[in-house]
Amino acid sequence: MFHRIRRRAAEPSEAQRRFLELSARLRDQTPPGIGGQSAEPERGEPAVVVDDFLPPELRVPSHDQLDGRMMPWKQPLVLDDEMVTCAECGAYRDWLVLSTRDQIWLRCQAGHQQQETRLDTAWYNRSAGPADATHATFEDCLRHLGH
Template sequence: MLRRRRERQQRLQAQQQWVAWNAMHVEPDPAPSSAAQAVVAVVDDFLPPDLRMPARDELAGILMPHEAPLVIDGEVHACADCGAYRQWIVASTRDGVWLRCPAGHERPESRLDAAWFNRASGPITAQHASYEECLRHLGH
């Protein structure tokens, strides 16, 4: 028991010595230079207003075609109603990711999320006033 107390005291002394040494050798932060304090010019957004995407909350959703078989968790996903496994329309909405088969069956897919959609989709090429108009544009 005396040995443990002596070891504990030695550790405490070593810690105190380290703190004292460290306090003496820490350099103060240099004063900010006048160049760092220079005023940065405010630059307007890169794109003109007519080319900017609407805010995410203004969009009802984003759709993309997925022609190849859709592999989720290592398995080819097929429609539960008709068995189709190609030519999906994938929709990212506030409610999550939805899949639509060529026959028109729609279901939410909980195994896919917005991050997956953003990785798999390309740039937005068109905006449409309605869901049906977008489906026609994508060939469904």
């Protein structure tokens, strides 16, 4: 039985044979427009320059134009099998995670801030969603996020 299966696999199938025949016929042919002379644009009129960049009111500032970014983190934050708590009031949920100057800071609902060295900017970028607003001051951002 296995000998018959091996013998059948050694012979090319009908589809393979048709493909080989077709590729042999088309081997020396090239599609139109490939390898031929390229059409040069006429030099009479200059190309029209179109500003395809977004208007200023729709542009989002780049990371180097911002002092920092922040996002809400409602659930408890667990790092290294340990729940992170506020060093001053003991809060363990409803954090604001701040990313600034390659540092991550946590701010509890009571306004206490502590640096979290176990997190980095790469973690923040993976965890943060798209920014929904930009603010001129830190206090404006806090009000926007309900802190």
